[in-house]
Amino acid sequence: MTVDHAELITFKGFGKTFSTKAGDLRAATDINLAIGQGEFVTLVGPSGCGKSTLLNAAAGLFPPTDGQVLYRGKPVAGYNHSVGYMTQSDHLLPWRDVVGNIAVPLEIKGMGRREIADRVSELVTLVGLKGFEKSYPTQLSGGMRKRAALARLLAYDPDTLLMDEPFGALDAQLRLGLQIQLRRLCQRLNKTVLFVTHDLDEAIALADRAVVFTRRPGTVKRILTVDLPRDRNLMQLRHDRRYMELTAELWDLLAPSIAEIEALVEAA
Amino acid sequence: MRVWLIRFVLLASFLALWEITSGWLFRPFFISSPSAVLITFWKWVESGRLFYHAGITVIEAFTGFALGGLAGMAAGIVLGQSRTLADILDPFIMIFYSLPKIALAPLFVLWFGVGIDMKIILTASVVFFLVFLNTYTGVRNVSRELIAILRLMGASDRHVLTKVILPSAVSWVFAGLRLSVPYALIGAIVGELIAANQGLGYLLADASGQFNTAGVFAALLAIVLLALVLNFFVKILEKLVMPWHQDQELREFSI
Numbered sequence: 001m002t003v004d005h006a007e008l009i010t011f012k013g014f015g016k017t018f019s020t021k022a023g024d025l026r027a028a029t030d031i032n033l034a035i036g037q038g039e040f041v042t043l044v045g046p047s048g049c050g051k052s053t054l055l056n057a058a059a060g061l062f063p064p065t066d067g068q069v070l071y072r073g074k075p076v077a078g079y080n081h082s083v084g085y086m087t088q089s090d091h092l093l094p095w096r097d098v099v100g101n102i103a104v105p106l107e108i109k110g111m112g113r114r115e116i117a118d119r120v121s122e123l124v125t126l127v128g129l130k131g132f133e134k135s136y137p138t139q140l141s142g143g144m145r146k147r148a149a150l151a152r153l154l155a156y157d158p159d160t161l162l163m164d165e166p167f168g169a170l171d172a173q174l175r176l177g178l179q180i181q182l183r184r185l186c187q188r189l190n191k192t193v194l195f196v197t198h199d200l201d202e203a204i205a206l207a208d209r210a211v212v213f214t215r216r217p218g219t220v221k222r223i224l225t226v227d228l229p230r231d232r233n234l235m236q237l238r239h240d241r242r243y244m245e246l247t248a249e250l251w252d253l254l255a256p257s258i259a260e261i262e263a264l265v266e267a268a
Numbered sequence: 269m270r271v272w273l274i275r276f277v278l279l280a281s282f283l284a285l286w287e288i289t290s291g292w293l294f295r296p297f298f299i300s301s302p303s304a305v306l307i308t309f310w311k312w313v314e315s316g317r318l319f320y321h322a323g324i325t326v327i328e329a330f331t332g333f334a335l336g337g338l339a340g341m342a343a344g345i346v347l348g349q350s351r352t353l354a355d356i357l358d359p360f361i362m363i364f365y366s367l368p369k370i371a372l373a374p375l376f377v378l379w380f381g382v383g384i385d386m387k388i389i390l391t392a393s394v395v396f397f398l399v400f401l402n403t404y405t406g407v408r409n410v411s412r413e414l415i416a417i418l419r420l421m422g423a424s425d426r427h428v429l430t431k432v433i434l435p436s437a438v439s440w441v442f443a444g445l446r447l448s449v450p451y452a453l454i455g456a457i458v459g460e461l462i463a464a465n466q467g468l469g470y471l472l473a474d475a476s477g478q479f480n481t482a483g484v485f486a487a488l489l490a491i492v493l494l495a496l497v498l499n500f501f502v503k504i505l506e507k508l509v510m511p512w513h514q515d516q517e518l519r520e521f522s523i
Contacts (some may be wrong), residue, residue: 093414
């Protein structure tokens with residue numbers, strides 16, 4: 001499969017300042033970034049460098065302070081219905097069971113009952129939650145909740161997935177399983193993904209491109225093109241030479257800012 | 269099981285102490301005795317007097333509870349969603365909230381007479397505020413993230429209301445309703461104490477007027493039983509409406 005490089009999301013001179021009680025906080029500054037249709041882009045950088053801000057702006061939760069955010073060439077104004085959002089906390093509706101939660105976007109679309117039931121059962125199987133259809137979120141483990149949230153995200157079939165450390169709190173095996181699923185699904189359905197992570201391995205393993213940010217106010221420091229095969233085998237990556245080179249490169253890019261933080265901690 | 273045994277022993281020894289001291293340490297005129305109370309209670313049951321009066325109180329408490337609860341919920345949902353409206357009305361709401369609603373009883377007698385309507389309205393005005401304030405808080409506390417996520421799915425205002433705001437406010441509404449049960453009874457019974465010729469409050473006032481201490485205690489017993497029944501119904505309703513809540517209580521605790 002080839003990447004169709006029609007520009008889908010474009011950040012042009014993007015900057016964002018939040019006003020807080022303690023004064024203005026410059027979260028992101030002068031960001032220029034173009035994401036193509038069907039691309040899997042990971043965003044890495046120190047905490048508070050504006051990665052999540054970028055996602056929020058792409059979703060239209062707030063307007064940029066400076067510059068522009070374009071989606072399919074048009075400025076994002078208000079909630080962007082072409083994107084699906086998944087964060088570290090799964091934001092399932094606690095009063096609905098797994099089936100009910102996955103059905104939410106379908107109900108909003110106004111689908112018929114029978115159609116919803118069919119589609120939901122497909123998705124439940126897809127994310128491996130068979131047998132837990134009637135469980136409420138509080139009865140599920142963290143990994144299951146993530147999978148339910150992923151199924152809900154896929155249910156409304158947005159063109160673009162915005163993912164903010166979705167697998168952050170999971171154990172290594174579960175994470176790998178979900179990463180494989182996600183990568184496979186996105187490739188099959190030609191989804192565009194903006195994926196924020198703190199995990200350097202994840203940043204390379206999943207990405208077509210990895211965007212490295214500077215410390216706050218965050219701006220793009222480097223963009224690594226991950227020239228691994230598109231249908232890569234995530235299980236075998238650990239032994240891949242190119243993969244090791246790329247993660248090492250990413251490490252070197254981020255190490256200086258980690259050193260800076262260390263210095264700050266020691267000074268304090 | 270053991271807890272129940274201890275409870276039973278406590279109750280039994282209290283009743284025994286009451287029975288023994290009555291007529292020996294204290295005059296039965298003031299404290300009556302459990303046996304006398306039970307006899308009076310049983311007489312009322314047999315004559316049907318109890319059910320008649322309890323029925324009236326139930327109608328008053330229940331109708332007032334339902335009306336006040338519904339109005340409180342509706343007001344809570346509307347004001348919870350509109351910050352401006354809530355800001356404008358805030359001082360007025362606080363004035364009415366701080367006013368002991370029971371003090372409105374004489375006014376309600378003037379307006380609605382001494383019939384059953386006056387007790388219903390008194391009860392409703394007491395329940396209204398408890399349910400309203402809880403619902404309002406509930407609607408205010410709805411996770412904005414949940415709403416944003418549904419908005420991204422293309423949810424309309426109606427979707428957000430029915431799929432997020434209402435269900436998440438439900439547990440608050442029930443907190444208000446549970447709190448309201450005893451207050452609903454206060455409303456109904458105070459109304460009856462002030463002016464009535466039927467209802468448990470009337471039975472209570474009537475027994476007291478005739479210096480029938482056993483009757484006073486029997487009426488109190490009936491009121492307690494009624495409160496238990498009402499509480500029970502709220503609990504059942506809660507379980508039916510919020511199945512996910514029960515699981516939350518049962519699930520294993522972890523932090």
